[in-house]
Amino acid sequence: MLETADLATLAGYDAVIDARSPAEFAEDHAPGAINLPVLSNEERAEVGTIYVQQDRFLARKIGAAYIARNVAHHLQTALADQPGSFRPLIYCWRGGQRSNAMATILAQVGWRTAVLAGGYKTWRRHVSARLYDQTLPFRLVLLDGYTGTAKTEVLQRLAARGQQVIDLEGLAAHRGSLFGAIPGQPQPSQKLFESRLLVALEGLDPARPVIVEAESSKVGERMVPPALWDVMTAAPRLELSASPEARARYLVRAYGDMVEDRAALDDALRRLPTWPGRKRLEAWGRLADAGDFEALALELMTLHYDPAYLRSSRKDARPSLGVLDLGALEPADLDAAADEIVRRVGALGA
Incomplete structure (x- = not known):
């Protein structure tokens, strides 16, 4: 037994x-x-x-x-x-x-x-x-930034470069926003999410920094357990930056499934935390009908996501490791950003 x-x-x-x-x-x-x-x-x-x-x-x-x-x-x-x-x-x-x-x-x-x-x-x-009662022994570095700054893709590039990462969105099967549901892939239960997370944590070396995306306390409908959230709230953050236009183009590429599913897009727009109003919803519908999804993404960032991030960042007391510009958010830009993050994280010391 x-x-x-x-x-x-x-x-x-x-x-x-x-x-x-x-x-x-x-x-x-x-x-x-x-x-x-x-x-x-x-x-x-x-x-x-x-x-x-x-x-x-x-x-x-x-x-x-x-x-x-x-x-x-x-x-x-x-x-x-x-x-x-x-x-x-x-x-x-x-x-x-x-x-x-x-x-x-x-x-x-x-x-x-x-x-x-x-x-x-x-x-x-x-x-x-492990996830509710104990203190995790890890030193985290958070990847922060406005919506559309390719944080998840940069995180994946860091993992490919041998950096220790925690991919909360991958573990939770959700891209971490109102539009983040993955078609055909429901989120795991909270318990299964926590089991997956513990397995990921157990594979990390506490002597080396761990990089994680600066999520909110929930990824979709899954809550980040207290032990990890406590470490995240005290971790230094590195902010990724790009122009609104570059971020809009990137979002259209990254959320291609949402662009192709008009019903899902309309449903997500209606569920915005702040009701946009009937006229604005109709205007967004016309942009979608015309296939101008970059303009739609730009409006959503300007009116909803960017103000919310700005309010949150003003109250964020976590230490900053600076801002890293990702240019046009093309693959070469993301590779260069990952290389620079490796350098900066390495400079933090063991």
């Missing part, structure tokens, strides 16, 4: 098997886990209903039949090629009947099988302790 669920301990097994239903797995799971459910979503609901509303013995008997059949299927498919030395770790919700039932069968095969005591909840307690 395994008592802990830190990443190093989990990595000591040949496979981490999540025996919960697919719906439970989709909400969150231990990193690297594979989902081999002993009960499907429908079977779990059926057994639970019988347990509560009819008869507990009947529920256990029906559940046992489902579990035996499902584990047999996994043995014939996902686990069919595993050698005799295979060492799996199994967990369910609380380390109870589902994981123990599967572990009993796998142990009878001859595999050295372990069960995570407390199940998924043990992993979740580990995540919560």
